[in-house]
Amino acid sequence: MDGKDYSIMSILPPYNNLHAQLIDRQSGKQVTSGVTLSYESLRDPSGSINTSSAGKTNFWQYVKALYGGAPAPNRGLNLSNPAVSNPTPSTQPAAMSYNQVQSWYEAEGLPILPYDDTLTSNGYNKNYYPMVKVVAKSSTGTVLASTQTVLPVSDEMTCISCHASNSNKDAAKPPLRGWANYSADPEKDWKKNVLRLHDYKHANDPVYQAALLKLQPVAAAGLAQ
Template identity: 45%
Template sequence: MKQTVIKWGGMAVLALFLAACGSGSGGSTTATSGTVTGVVTANATGTPLAGAVVSDGTASATTDASGAYTLARPVGDYTLTVSAVGYQNGWRACTVAPGATVTLDWQLTTAHDDYADYGAVAPSQMIPAASMNYVVLAWNDLGMHCSQDDYSAFCILPPFNTLHAQVIQRGVGVVTSGITVSYRFPKKTNSAAHTNFWQYAASYGWAAAPNVGITGTPLAGTMKVDANSLGFVAEGIPLTPYDDDGTWDPYGTATITVTDSTTGAVLATTQVVAPISTEMNCSNCHGMTNTYLNILQAHDRRSGTTLVADRTAGALHLCSECHADNALGLPGKTGVKNLSLAMHNFHKDKVVSAGASSSPACYNCHPGPRTNCLRGVMYHAGQTCTDCHGDMTAMSQALVNGRQPWLEEPRCGSCHGSGHQENSGTLYRNSLFTNSPDPKMDGQIYCEACHNSTHAEYTSTNPVDNGIPQQYQGDSYWIWNCYVCHTDYMPMPSMHQ
């Protein structure tokens, strides 16, 4: 069976996206039917695809010369497929509402596992990696980290970022010995110039020198071999979203360099995004003037605390002193809600959407209409934050029921099936490839090494995220081409068996 690929706006989506489709006005005016309409194009060129067939298994519509189709269906839930000669089939789920028109556009990609796609030249000779001896697959663990612009009132999260990398000698495999992996941020060499965190760090219990993170990790340095001895990690890099010249850049890139530990010879380099944003938007509700003071006052008024007085006396507080926070590994106080529950539960009836599709309710606190941290393949597929996490009421209820924030998260396998599920009891960001076409690959490659981190899965709407597949494959897809890592391995019908 060929690997199923759907493409929206330059990205590829593995397996079936079980996403409810939005509806708009127009279409049939009856109370028992609605209309599905859209345009089918070739992702690589944007060319309309005439003759593509969109079907729910019972009824179908064929696209015209402009790639457009219209399919009238009774009210209900449907799984639609699209097929076009020379292109991968696609699937999406859709809800048809009474008298409504659902717009469902498709961008299809050609198959990658057929020599015909490459003409007379083998794919091993086509991709940029073919001329390389080593490749570096690197990623940020979360797809977005958050920090504050001001630490003079309280601290939610310090400047903190984590990078991972796997070094692969093509034709040999994963390498962790005999090499040194270093990182640096060419445009971000002095975080202390853009945050007052280090001025107040000791007040929060951290003895961190300027430009050194709370884990002892500096802005530039050497990555450590990770706990699985499969890659390298730099945890707690103290980044800010500001470049040295003051430019606000939440998607700064690190240069990762691999050298021979004996000779110092450079074996490989790559660049990877280390995203961090201060766009938490507390001012949306707490005012543009004295925002943090307003928050402390509200907390004192509602919870009987003395945070304002403490601040006046020079005592500053970390939120997780009282509210447990698994992101920092701090237990909080017995009987006090964890930070995620306290925030979501209290604000669930106070935060509303700004109305624009790019500004969901979540962006009132999470980065944000300016940052657009939800930018990966899921976003292209029409998914929103709530499709995976639930709305704030659902989030709160799950936490009340015992879900552990940061430690128990939505599962890929819930929508994508067992072929694309995480390792048992393991988060996506820590899971390893275990159902490869060649068992020798099992347990060797991290899921994020090929698909990138959550919220930024390849292909991302932010081009800077796509640098690694561009460097090695010459495209922005997930790492699908066997020859990125292999020199004598033919493409298989499906990467996940």
């Protein structure tokens, strides 16, 4: 995912998938009905826990302009079924649904971030492997099984090495308008430089001109090369 800022452009939204299968130990067969599966945040052995994404990023402020959907804070996009908006794992168990085509229980589009709930002087503590617990219950609420897993997530995908202002990398020549030199936020700085290069190359493109009039951030997947 892109990190904390979505006000300029986005490469990837916060988006993680959780899949699970329940096996009857006696028959060895998969259990596909008469049970419910849920997921929730879990504190890992180091003490790190991640129970919320809202407030750690401005994603929900710009999600509609970027991706067309409008999930509530701490709710994610869902490419498989836009009608279902799954929540960030929290201390409150959230239901998983059964996918008959894939033969698994799933929670897709979880808007998990690599920042746990511990706020330090440098921002939220990073944890690229937030832990969750999956619980299976019978129709009467009896716990049948549970397991622990992690939802790998990272903000390390960045173009800062080549596109940071005053970069010496040959791969990214300075935009003709000059570097953005936005020292207040390095993340915004390289994104501004990427868009400056793009805008110069496509200044006369009608599609670009129409997009420019919208005055909104851009989903990078739709940028012309």
